[in-house]
Amino acid sequence: MSFSTADLCDEYGGGVEMLEMPLVSYGGVDSFSGEIVTIKLDEDNSDLVSMLRDERGEGRVVVVDVEGKYCAVVGDTLMGFAKKNGWSGIVINGFVRDIAITKTIPVGLLALGTCPRKSSKKAESKRDIELNFGGVAFRAGEFLYTDEDGVVVSDKILK
Numbered sequence: 001m002s003f004s005t006a007d008l009c010d011e012y013g014g015g016v017e018m019l020e021m022p023l024v025s026y027g028g029v030d031s032f033s034g035e036i037v038t039i040k041l042d043e044d045n046s047d048l049v050s051m052l053r054d055e056r057g058e059g060r061v062v063v064v065d066v067e068g069k070y071c072a073v074v075g076d077t078l079m080g081f082a083k084k085n086g087w088s089g090i091v092i093n094g095f096v097r098d099i100a101i102t103k104t105i106p107v108g109l110l111a112l113g114t115c116p117r118k119s120s121k122k123a124e125s126k127r128d129i130e131l132n133f134g135g136v137a138f139r140a141g142e143f144l145y146t147d148e149d150g151v152v153v154s155d156k157i158l159k
Contacts, residue, residue: 003145005146009126018153019136019151020132025108025109026099026103027109028037029106030062030146035058035061037051037104037124038139039128040067040131041064044125045066047125048073048078052090066094068120070117071118074092079105093134094135095114096109096113134151143158
């Protein structure tokens with residue numbers, strides 16, 4: 001599906017939410033879309049690893065909200081899992097690493113920035129809950145569209 005987030009905002013106006021914070025692209029594609037799956041982490045990315053490694057992505061997008069210290073929750077290994085299992089992309093309110101490699105993997109990856117430290121393994125995550133950051137409510141089952149201009153979220157599939 002070809003789309004432009006600017007065109008989606010023009011056409012749907014108040015029918016879409018727009019992320020009001022800058023994220024940087026660290027994946028092999030800058031434009032991606034899909035049904036949202038949410039996960040909230042407190043530094044520990046174990047459940048995110050399991051999701052990307054063990055579940056069929058079917059073109060979905062994982063939205064991740066990270067609490068805790070400054071650490072990376074996605075790197076080249078998780079991006080490899082995402083590619084292998086058909087995930088469209090990952091959007092992170094947090095940090096990533098191994099970007100020289102992640103930029104070569106044809107999966108979308110947006111994050112606040114980079115950090116060489118990996119996540120610690122100490123806390124449970126919460127999945128398929130509403131996440132709120134950057135002025136947007138991300139809900140499992142809704143739809144995310146992103147390109148070089150920004151991130152747009154809708155409660156329905158947009159053309």
